[in-house]
Amino acid sequence: MARRILVTSALPNANGPIHLGHMLEHIQTDIWVRFQRMRGHEVYYVCADDTHGTATMLRAEQEGISEEQLVTQMRIDHLQDFNGFLVNYDNYHSTHSEENKFFAELIYQRLQERDLIFTEEVEQLYDPDKKLFLADRFVIGECPRCAQPDQYGDNCENCSATYNAVELKNPKSVYSGTTPILKKSEHYFFDLAQYTDFLKEWVRTEAVQPEIANKLSEWLEDGLRAWDISRDAPYFGFAIPGTTDKYFYVWLDAPIGYMGSFKHYCDNTNHVTFDDFWAPDNHTEVHHFIGKDIINFHALFWPAVLDGADFRQPTRLHVHGFITVNGTKMSKSRGTFILAKDYLSHLDPEYLRYYYAAKSRGSADDIDINMEDFVQRVNSDLVGKVVNIASRCAGFITKHFDGKLAAALDNEKLWNSFVTASSSIADYYEADDTSKAVREISALADAANQYIAQHEPWNLIKDPDQKDKVQLVCTQAINLFRLLVIYLKPILPAMAVKAETFLQVDPLNWENHKAPLLGHKLAKFKPMLTRIEMKQVDKMLAASAPSAASDTVLSTAQAQGTQPAEQGQYINIDDFTKVQLKVAKIIAAEPVEGADKLLQLTLDVGDHQRQVFSGIKQAYDADQLVGRLTVVVANLAPRKMRFGVSEGMVLAAGPGGEDIFLLSADDGAVAGMDVK
RNA sequence: GGCUAGGUAGCUCAGCUGGUUAGAGCACAGCAUUCAUAAUGCUGGGGUCGGGAGUUCAAGUCUCCCCCUAGCUACCA
Numbered sequence: 172m173a174r175r176i177l178v179t180s181a182l183p184n185a186n187g188p189i190h191l192g193h194m195l196e197h198i199q200t201d202i203w204v205r206f207q208r209m210r211g212h213e214v215y216y217v218c219a220d221d222t223h224g225t226a227t228m229l230r231a232e233q234e235g236i237s238e239e240q241l242v243t244q245m246r247i248d249h250l251q252d253f254n255g256f257l258v259n260y261d262n263y264h265s266t267h268s269e270e271n272k273f274f275a276e277l278i279y280q281r282l283q284e285r286d287l288i289f290t291e292e293v294e295q296l297y298d299p300d301k302k303l304f305l306a307d308r309f310v311i312g313e314c315p316r317c318a319q320p321d322q323y324g325d326n327c328e329n330c331s332a333t334y335n336a337v338e339l340k341n342p343k344s345v346y347s348g349t350t351p352i353l354k355k356s357e358h359y360f361f362d363l364a365q366y367t368d369f370l371k372e373w374v375r376t377e378a379v380q381p382e383i384a385n386k387l388s389e390w391l392e393d394g395l396r397a398w399d400i401s402r403d404a405p406y407f408g409f410a411i412p413g414t415t416d417k418y419f420y421v422w423l424d425a426p427i428g429y430m431g432s433f434k435h436y437c438d439n440t441n442h443v444t445f446d447d448f449w450a451p452d453n454h455t456e457v458h459h460f461i462g463k464d465i466i467n468f469h470a471l472f473w474p475a476v477l478d479g480a481d482f483r484q485p486t487r488l489h490v491h492g493f494i495t496v497n498g499t500k501m502s503k504s505r506g507t508f509i510l511a512k513d514y515l516s517h518l519d520p521e522y523l524r525y526y527y528a529a530k531s532r533g534s535a536d537d538i539d540i541n542m543e544d545f546v547q548r549v550n551s552d553l554v555g556k557v558v559n560i561a562s563r564c565a566g567f568i569t570k571h572f573d574g575k576l577a578a579a580l581d582n583e584k585l586w587n588s589f590v591t592a593s594s595s596i597a598d599y600y601e602a603d604d605t606s607k608a609v610r611e612i613s614a615l616a617d618a619a620n621q622y623i624a625q626h627e628p629w630n631l632i633k634d635p636d637q638k639d640k641v642q643l644v645c646t647q648a649i650n651l652f653r654l655l656v657i658y659l660k661p662i663l664p665a666m667a668v669k670a671e672t673f674l675q676v677d678p679l680n681w682e683n684h685k686a687p688l689l690g691h692k693l694a695k696f697k698p699m700l701t702r703i704e705m706k707q708v709d710k711m712l713a714a715s716a717p718s719a720a721s722d723t724v725l726s727t728a729q730a731q732g733t734q735p736a737e738q739g740q741y742i743n744i745d746d747f748t749k750v751q752l753k754v755a756k757i758i759a760a761e762p763v764e765g766a767d768k769l770l771q772l773t774l775d776v777g778d779h780q781r782q783v784f785s786g787i788k789q790a791y792d793a794d795q796l797v798g799r800l801t802v803v804v805a806n807l808a809p810r811k812m813r814f815g816v817s818e819g820m821v822l823a824a825g826p827g828g829e830d831i832f833l834l835s836a837d838d839g840a841v842a843g844m845d846v847k
Numbered sequence: 848g849g850c851u852a853g854g855u856a857g858c859u860c861a862g863c864u865g866g867u868u869a870g871a872g873c874a875c876a877g878c879a880u881u882c883a884u885a886a887u888g889c890u891g892g893g894g895u896c897g898g899g900a901g902u903u904c905a906a907g908u909c910u911c912c913c914c915c916u917a918g919c920u921a922c923c924a
Contacts, residue, residue: 382851382852383851385850385851386850386851386852386918386919388851389850389851389920463851463852463919464919492852492917492918493917493918495917498916500917529859530859530860534852535852536852536853536917537852537853537917537918541858541859543858543874544858544859544873544874547858547859547873547874548858548859548872548873550873551873551874551886552872554884554886555886555887556886556887558883558884558886559883559886559887562882562883562886563882563883563886563887565882566882566883567882606860606861607861610860610861610871610872613872614871617872620886620887620888621887621888623882623883623887623888624880624887624888624889627880628882629880629881629882629883645882696883698884702884702886763922768922768923769923783924784922784924785923785924786922786923804924807924817924818924819924820924821924
């Protein structure tokens with residue numbers, strides 16, 4: 172019976188370009204979707220850009236355009252990159268859309284009706300200089316209980332008291348150093364705690380991989396707290412109904428974007444009903460492909476919000492890990508932060524699709540792109556083994572048999588073993604374990620090549636009596652090739668089209684593996700895939716080095732409520748002069764009790780002394796530092812650390828651990844001199 | 848540091864509830880072959896399964912400790 176399936180990939184953020192990390196997820200999703208379609212199921216695949224939040228505002232401001240302009244352009248760029256990798260959405264929408272607004276408001280309203288929303292008027296500290304509310308960690312002051320100075324806004328390190336930031340004495344804004352004023356702000360909360368038992372149960376269903384469930388247990392065991400779903404104006408997003416200056420937090424409306432995109436698709440195509448997929452208690456399926464960095468949003472908040480708003484639960488979360496390149500994190504300086512468009516201008520998208528498929532095991536483990544392995548693997552598996560089967564037999568059929576296959580197979584048993592393999596290969600696809608699928612297909616390709624080698628058609632053809640045998644052998648081999656193409660088609664759709672052209676057949680579906688192609692006329696063979704040369708890879712890496720700008724793992728940054736550092740390629744002199752560097756003399760240094768890496772330094776910066784913590788203990792003994800001159804960032808905002816407040820940062824080079832090298836000033840410099 | 852995952856041949860990885868001499872592909876070496884996009888076939892070398900201790904008749908597979916890697920978090924300001 173045909174299943175009815177709605178599939179999503181996580182929504183890429185609208186403030187940065189698509190890179191190979193995004194591509195892993197979207198390629199995995201697309202492969203799964205194509206597989207399900209080949210099997211005859213009814214599948215809808217939707218995605219959208221995630222557009223809201225402060226990151227978008229900052230980026231738009233930086234570019235000197237409106238948020239709407241930014242979001243519109245980014246969506247076009249993103250879609251172009253995804254299409255370049257043959258990712259085939261039914262709809263790619265935007266969270267800044269009418270549909271999304273509708274559902275965000277509807278869900279909010281239903282949550283309200285169920286008493287799952289409450290507001291709390293919080294007196295928050297507000298930086299009148301920067302015109303923004305200060306989260307707890309951006310305020311420091313004296314502990315209201317024990318008067319310990321320089322404590323963060325949530326609790327005291329000295330006496331363990333917990334309190335509200337407004338209770339701090341002598342509070343200071345970490346941003347501007349000005350004294351914050353009290354300002355009332357009403358916040359809207361989703362009462363997640365009511366869902367603790369519900370989620371404990373849900374997390375242990377088949378919807379979530381066990382290792383992910385383990386990770387989620389951390390949150391669940393700690394006890395769930397209410398989720399703050401509002402942000403104060405100014406904010407790029409949807410206003411909360413009934414308010415003028417409150418907006419939905421971006422992570423509230425982001426997953427709703429799945430619904431918004433699907434609704435847009437339903438309205439524009441008129442052959443599928445929204446409620447069939449989102450109303451509770453139906454027999455359709457909803458699958459979300461996501462990265463492990465956003466599991467809390469999809470496995471805790473999202474199911475709870477859906478239930479609270481009377482929508483169905485996701486059927487399954489398909490969680491994947493991150494991409495590393497040559498064993499390390501994608502890095503702009505190493506040129507391994509590879510943008511989708513840079514890959515596409517140098518290499519065939521199907522190489523990457525195949526490589527990702529070969530390494531995806533349906534787990535949340537990270538996947539490494541080892542460039543050498545990538546080249547070898549694609550060349551030997553795809554070109555050397557699979558395509559080669561057709562290539563080495565096609566000539567005989569064309570030359571000696573007018574392009575026509577024999578009317579029967581040469582070896583039914585071998586054929587049957589290929590047919591039988593379809594079931595385990597299908598199981599692997601279903602479970603996202605394309606690695607095993609690829610391995611099994613590869614083994615079949617080996618068997619096909621062995622078969623050809625055994626029969627040596629190039630020798631048989633010399634004997635006129637054996638001519639028929641040649642046709643049988645090549646018919647057999649090309650039929651085996653055809654099955655391999657069927658099995659690989661979800662991964663390599665473009666190659667499959669070329670193979671269909673060669674075979675002169677309609678688009679292949681999974682069902683076609685059951686019957687061989689006999690007495691059929693073939694087209695002339697043309698190469699379907701060419702080998703990768705390392706040169707192309709090197710060029711791509713070279714191109715990646717300078718082009719990488721902005722955007723890293725934005726979803727993570729948002730999850731933490733922080734802003735990612737936006738980095739243009741250059742800064743101007745004004746930017747640089749914002750950083751106040753001074754020569755400092757270390758007049759005291761001592762290890763911090765209980766800290767493995769920290770030294771507490773007392774610095775003479777000319778007109779005064781200050782205390783700085785520095786993570787250089789493994790590289791320097793405290794004693795050898797006293798008396799040294801070094802360089803300190805003098806206007807860095809004070810930072811509350813566990814052992815006290817650090818009033819600046821000393822500069823050092825090196826990867827860390829024992830390899831840290833403190834900067835020093837040549838003789839003649841004195842403490843307090845500006846460095847410029 | 849805490850939590851969640853990993854550490855198996857040069858590389859990428861399989862090894863289920865413990866059970867014969869630890870496997871595959873790629874790479875490498877030798878041979879064969881020339882139909883094929885320098886593709887293919889056969890044979891071979893190569894691992895004390897991160898380290899140590901323990902449980903067991905038997906451990907890559909279970910327990911404990913330690914080391915290393917990744918992610919999150921934290922004292923990386």
